[in-house]
Amino acid sequence: GCGLGVFLEVARQRGWDVLGVDVSSDAAKFAERNFHVRYLSSLDTLSDSSMDVVRVSHVLEHCVDIEALLVQFARVLSPRGILMITVPHGESFCSLITNRVRRIFSSKPKYSCCLHPDGHIWGFTAQALSSLARTCGFIPTRIFTVSMGNRTYYPFFYDGLLYRRPWASLTPGLIVRQILPQIIDTIGNCAQRGSWVVGYFHKARTHV
Secondary structure: OOOOOHHHHHHHHOOOOOOEEOOOHHHHHHHHHHOOOOEEOOOOOOOOOOEEEEEEEOOHHHOOOHHHHHHHHHHHEEEEEEEEEEEEEOOOHHHHHHHHHHHHHOOOOOOOOOOOOOOOOOOEOHHHHHHHHHHOOEEEEEEEEEOOOOOOOOOOOOOHHHHHOOHHHOOHHHHHHHHHHHHHHHHHHHHOOOOEEEEEEEEOOOOO
16 A cells, blocks of 8 residues: 555665555556566465565455455565554544533434545554554564654644645644544553554564
């Protein structure tokens, strides 16, 4: 899920040897043409223990067979390799509050979460991601949640505002739908209830 290859280019500039994997041929052509980064359409052609780091960001929530993909990551990673995963939180702090309030007023409330048809078919918690990774041959090193405004993962408070609307055009609806949930989720990071789960893992000595 490397997309247009921007992250790979930044990593390459910092001395990494990089390789992208994406099912989109258009994304691969763009990255290869503009960043001179080599792309593959799948992991199948990679040799065992050939990668030191695998980064998979906002991909697993779209995949039907996550376990098969994680087993592939374990196969291609070197014995001391690191897997880094970022996925949406299944019930962030804002969603948790919203769902509890809705249950007060309705016996069949609309459920607020990160899932949506033809897109995100999975949601995760820190505990669920840890359990899944262990099943597939990994040992958690660190798992935590982040939200908009995190300097490493999401440096802009709400990046959509930067190219869609000037700050002067903020409306009450926009604040309620976009700004307020991010503020609440940021508070939720203290209890592992942020917008996204980030996990770092290393391979077990024997993997699946």
